Amino acid sequence: EIVLTQSPGTLSLSPGETATLSCSASQSFGSSYLALAWFQQKPGQAPSLLILGASTRATGIPDRFSGSGSGTDFTLTINRLEPEDVAVYYCQQYGTLPYTFGPGTKLEIK
Amino acid sequence: EVQLVESGGGLVRPGASLTLSCVASGVTFTDAWMTWVRQVPGKGLEWVGRIKSKSDGASVDYASPVSDRFTISRDDSKNTLYLQMNSLKTDDTAVYYCSTYNCLETGCTGYWGQGTLVTVSS
Numbered sequence: 584e585i586v587l588t589q590s591p592g593t594l595s596l597s598p599g600e601t602a603t604l605s606c607s608a609s610q611s612f613g614s615s616y617l618a619l620a621w622f623q624q625k626p627g628q629a630p631s632l633l634i635l636g637a638s639t640r641a642t643g644i645p646d647r648f649s650g651s652g653s654g655t656d657f658t659l660t661i662n663r664l665e666p667e668d669v670a671v672y673y674c675q676q677y678g679t680l681p682y683t684f685g686p687g688t689k690l691e692i693k
Numbered sequence: 694e695v696q697l698v699e700s701g702g703g704l705v706r707p708g709a710s711l712t713l714s715c716v717a718s719g720v721t722f723t724d725a726w727m728t729w730v731r732q733v734p735g736k737g738l739e740w741v742g743r744i745k746s747k748s749d750g751a752s753v754d755y756a757s758p759v760s761d762r763f764t765i766s767r768d769d770s771k772n773t774l775y776l777q778m779n780s781l782k783t784d785d786t787a788v789y790y791c792s793t794y795n796c797l798e799t800g801c802t803g804y805w806g807q808g809t810l811v812t813v814s815s
Contacts, residue, residue, distance in 0.1 A: 630738060632794065639801070681755070684730075684738040
């Protein structure tokens with residue numbers, strides 16, 4: 584089973600700043616080396632899809648959100664932070680069964 | 694508008710069985726790969742399993758902790774996804790979400806239900 588590690592565990596930033604969230608995999612996903620998604624879960628809500636294929640924004644996601652990386656190291660970047668970005672962000676690999684989630688990064692806005 | 698509505702959660706004793714349902718609307722259910730994800734309240738997300746569309750073989754894959762106790766199935770005539778859970782353990786206590794995604798030429802969108810809480814306790 585591929586284990587995903589996310590860092591930092593908690594990130595506290597001010598509005599307008601840039602958040603950089605990391606997701607590291609215990610091994611590559613084989614031929615599906617970009618099979619990495621990012622989800623946002625706001626307090627009290629179900630998760631929502633932000634990024635798939637490591638860097639493709641889901642429909643309706645603002646371009647402040649961007650994903651990058653391949654192989655075993657991936658990054659979610661959120662530019663121009665807004666108060667509404669307060670959430671826990673999860674990465675998920677869907678390249679190798681069983682699919683797995685990272686433990687999440689909690690983003691706080693000061 | 695796409696909606697996924699889970700139901701069937703509740704309080705059960707260890708060792709009991711329970712079946713969750715997820716009714717989908719606004720999406721071509723027959724083409725959808727459907728997924729169950731669970732979340733212990735206050736904790737992270739855990740992938741439970743996924744069933745492919747019938748046209749892709751309707752194969753099912755599970756996470757290791759549930760592979761010998763849970764069964765995912767679908768009834769395309771009812772636009773409904775099921776999660777049959779047997780031999781429930783206290784560790785299975787969680788909110789269970791169904792989810793899917795839909796990709797068009799303009800991009801992909803993910804959809805999640807609101808979740809249904811399963812509590813396993815004596």
